[in-house]
Amino acid sequence: MDVLHAAASGDTVWLGLILRRSTTLPQRNREQGLRVLHVAALHGHVSFMETLLEGGIMEVDVRCPQGRTPLHLALTPKSAPWTQAAMSCLLKHEAQVNAATEDGLTPLHQAAAEGLLECVQALIEAGADPRLRDSNGHRPLELATIWCHRQVARFLKDAMWKKDKMAEGTQRRKLQRLKEGLQFWQHRHEFQEKSVRQDVSMERVKAWAKKKGMPLQWGPERGCFLLCHGQHTSTETKEREAPPKAPREAWNISPNPRKAPKASISRAQEVRISTRPQTEPPAPDLRRGVTLTQEPDGGPCYKACWETKPRPAPALPLNVLKRELFSADYPSRLGSPLDFQSRSVLDLPHLCRPPQPGASPWTDIAMHLVEELPPGHH
Incomplete structure (x- = not known):
């Protein structure tokens, strides 16, 4: 019995003996090109996978001739009911979540096609990209839709929307x-x-x-004159002869320096040009x-x-x-003053009766509509 058959059959004794005697046997390929870690992930033998990965015997992203990694094979029906445990073991050892096969299939494509909602959520949290396409142009969302996995499709659609919004915010x-x-x-x-x-x-x-x-x-x-022999202007001479002004405190913006303005000094003061609302200066x-x-x-x-x-x-x-x-x-249709501060609707005073403790706010809205709308129109 070699390592591949020992891993497939779950015989821990034979696997331990073979791994102790030789380190070259785990690298032997079967007829399909699968290695030991592929077979262990395919059958969901987490203990064998831990032994191979922690001992450094095999790499976590080893590939078969078709480009499949152990993470691809762990997301198959044969690994049930240890599918999520096998996937978690591979992700713990930093497996590539966006590794693609020759057909462009990623582990997220595999999990979406199988309808593994928890695995899809874990892959998205690990950094899997739901916008990648396979050789047929299908994303994981399309595969979940084709195989009628509604919950997976809804989650993937929401994840794609969040990814797009984060990318748009960055741009x-x-x-x-x-x-x-x-x-x-x-x-x-x-x-x-x-x-x-x-x-x-x-x-x-x-x-x-x-x-x-x-x-x-x-x-x-003419207001000023300039001599061609490097002399100073009359304006500069007057500025030099003028006595220095007394420094004014930063908060005191009153025209009369001897008298403080009748206002609060806890916040920054501004000079109001008129009684109209202030507007922002034009942008360059x-x-x-x-x-x-x-x-x-x-x-x-x-x-x-x-x-x-x-x-x-x-x-x-x-x-x-x-x-x-x-x-x-593109001028704005709604101009707001510069000192405008919006308020939350929840801070506004309520004109109806106070809400009962433990009551839902939707109940108050329904009762308000019943009071305001005419009979037969609600």
Whole structure:
């Protein structure tokens, strides 16, 4: 009796003797290419699997010629009723949950096709991807639907939705950081262009003054003057001669420094320009320097005027990118003041009778509808 037959038959005595005598026998393949760990996982012999894995005799992700791992074979009807125990043993030793066979089948495909709800839940918690497809283009959800495993299909659909929302949230955070970076670089680019225009204008004025033989100087009636010999302007001289002002406390925003404002100083104070609700300042407009395009392969990218090559944008729909980056083109229909703070419905005062202890809130809603709606309409 060799190791394969000992593992299949569950003979612990023969398996122990063979493993002590030779370490090369566990590597022998059968006609189907299965090894010892495959057979032990196929028949659900957890103790044999622990012996092979803890002793370092075999790797946990050893593959057969078809690309199947022991985790694939543990999720079969032959391993019942020790299917979950065998799977837990393999996951404890860090088995790959997304390992695919030559047909593209993952352990999650196998568990979904067999309708093993608890195993599917454990694989999802271990990091299995429910969006992977096999060679036929089927995801685990499609296999569970084909074999009429409703509970597994519902769980997989919910898991896919959560995965998609987490991925979308990650991409939206990347988009927010990208937007802040683009606003900063656009402001810097505009400032540099303005400086260049001012330098060009100054050079033209200097050339014109030199051609006319006039000194580069403006009179005091123009508000300030500039001497061509490196002298300071009159505005700078006045600022230097002015006495320094007394420092004002950070919380005291009153026009009269000697009198504190009649308000609470426990929170930050602000100057109200008018009695109307305050609104947020307009966001920088990125339409002047950033353009969005769609690559031939379907991925979005953006091109900034201060860069030479386009860069890939976060993996989001093009309309979402436009709405976030070019918010001026999509004004909000509901404008809220800057100091608006939303409140929960549960904090609002109730106009009906107080709820009874232990009563369900849905009972109060039903009674309220009976009182408000006319008879025969509820």
